[in-house]
Amino acid sequence: MSTITTTNPATGETIETYDLMSEAEALSRVEACHKAFLDWRMTSHAERATHLKNIAKALRDKADDLAELMTRETGKLLKDGKTEVQLCAAIFDYTAENGPDALADEERTHGDGKRGVVTYQPIGVIYSIQPWNFPIYQPVRVLAANLMAGNGCVLKHASICTGSGLALRDLCIEAGLPEDLFQVVLIDHDVSDELIAHDLIRGVTMTGSDGAGRHIGATAAKALKKTVLELGSNDAFLVLEDADIETAVKFSTMGRLYNNGQTCVSAKRFIVTDAVYDAFVDAYVAQMKQIEMGDPMEKATQLGPLSSQDQFETVRDQVRESVEKGATVLCGGEVPDRTGAYYPATVLADLKPGMPAYDDEIFGPVASIIRAKDDADAMRLANESRYGLGGGIFSRDEERALDLARRHFDTGMVRINNFGAADPNMPFGGVKDSGYGREHGGFGMKEFVNAKAIFLN
Incomplete structure (x- = not known):
């Protein structure tokens, strides 16, 4: 397969055809994201929060267009798509408002009362593998948290909602986010495994089936990469x-x-x-x-x-x-x-x-x-x-x-x-075969950071 074709499930009509990226092209996107991260990591939490607020506003402004695109690609009810976009805007707002305090340095002591500092520092490019059922929300819950933490993000979205993933990236750039900080790659599973193993990918987060989670978790573990897996359930x-x-x-x-x-x-x-x-x-x-x-x-x-x-x-x-x-x-x-x-x-x-x-x-x-x-x-x-x-x-x-x-x-x-x-204010995630790690509620912002201990004398 060298292309992706999206189809309207309500009518069977073809929406769009996209070329898959080569491994070299996908890796170049990772490298560009890492380069953007090196600048982004030096920004303050307050600066990042301003960007997140701007993205939230852009989401609300484009809610109707995004909802219609999601409905055409996945068949979800148009009214549910509009609700989804509003939730995404709320997540960016929540992260902007709560991130600076959640990620602030903590003063502690060590030894016989000497000063210690715990600082939550970004680690690099996070690889986000997401499903089709919530085409904007799924990538947003990773993106908002990691942008606030100071990381970059590379998204591999489900093929049937390729247009939604690309539209989200365009919206973020239009809202002022540095162009290379959030990348979308159109790749197959083999190239995806190569990305997981790449030195510049520092963490992997995935939502999907437990079978896919086992594969991605094992692939990441071989490369000693931390993962967050939000998998299926039978609630x-x-x-x-x-x-x-x-x-x-x-x-x-x-x-x-x-x-x-x-x-x-x-x-x-x-x-x-x-x-x-x-x-x-x-x-x-x-x-x-x-x-x-x-x-x-x-x-x-x-x-x-x-x-x-x-x-x-x-x-x-x-x-x-x-x-x-x-x-x-x-x-x-x-x-x-x-x-x-x-x-x-x-x-x-x-x-x-x-x-x-x-x-x-x-x-x-x-x-x-x-x-x-x-x-x-x-x-x-x-x-x-x-x-x-x-x-x-x-x-x-x-x-x-x-x-x-x-x-x-x-x-x-x-x-x-x-x-x-x-x-946005409550943790999201599961146990057993439903995976591990948490998103939302402030928890997601600390999944991919270096909790660094600094001992002063």
Whole structure:
């Protein structure tokens, strides 16, 4: 493959074709980024913050254009794309406002009261490998944190949203960011592995599947490069015996269908206690049956297409295999006769280990219902997964739910009686096969810095 072609998943129409870069060209981008970093690292936190504020303003000014491009490339609802751009602007603002304090030198003591200083210094070029489901947000959460830390950034974006990655770079340059500090490379996996091993790449961060994470993590480890890996998940939302059914149904529907069901931290498994099983399932299926698929550009559309024909086939096959192994389809599950990568809102029940809908992440609008005997059994089933990114608890007893979330839920994030994807002020990341490292909440700014200890006499 010497080119990348982007396609509108709602219509099947070709958007654009791009030439892949040679290894030499990609490496020259890394070298240019490193050269820009050498100047950038000498700027103050306040200077960097001004640049970040300017990028935030540019994002808000271009929100409509960026949202439309993301919808054309990935099929996400236009209204969700606009929300995504606003979140990105908020991340740049948060980083600009909180970065100088988070990264400031710390005064400490050593020995018998002598002065010590801990300083957080940038390390160089960070290589960012990002997926297609949030074409602007995914690269932004790496870019904002590392620009504030004083690093440069090279982005390898998912091929299906190549235009979005290039548009983000253009926007940053127009907003005044030094041109070479943020690079976008259009390369294949082999060249990407060469970049990971390159001496001028000092850290690697990646969002994607656990399989891809194993490969990238191992490749980086061989080169002694630090990594942050935000991988897939099969998030469990627990409907406990005292859950408010209306609240649970509302946020379970939102949590499964947000971004057309293609969110790593969305609600995927619904573990429902016997006491409320029938009430929840009846109400939830009724709600999912009402979801209308349609043109993602239209304001009234509730569910757009999946991001590509490949993604559609993956989801379709995961549902088929689950049904062949005994799963029951409560709604959806039928491939519509229409142009585009559309898959309906689907609910599966009677699931057991060995089925894709039980064991694996389904990256589409497919909900897995799992029956639990009681609250303790629900918590056990939730933690049985090899994944641990997010999760949720529906319960009228908020303090008890908080205790379950704090002490027992083996995930990086837990939602209690609500659903949401990310917040600039709260850490984002997981455990187990969902990866390691954190972004947002001030944590991401310190993932790729040298926490340098200075001992004065």
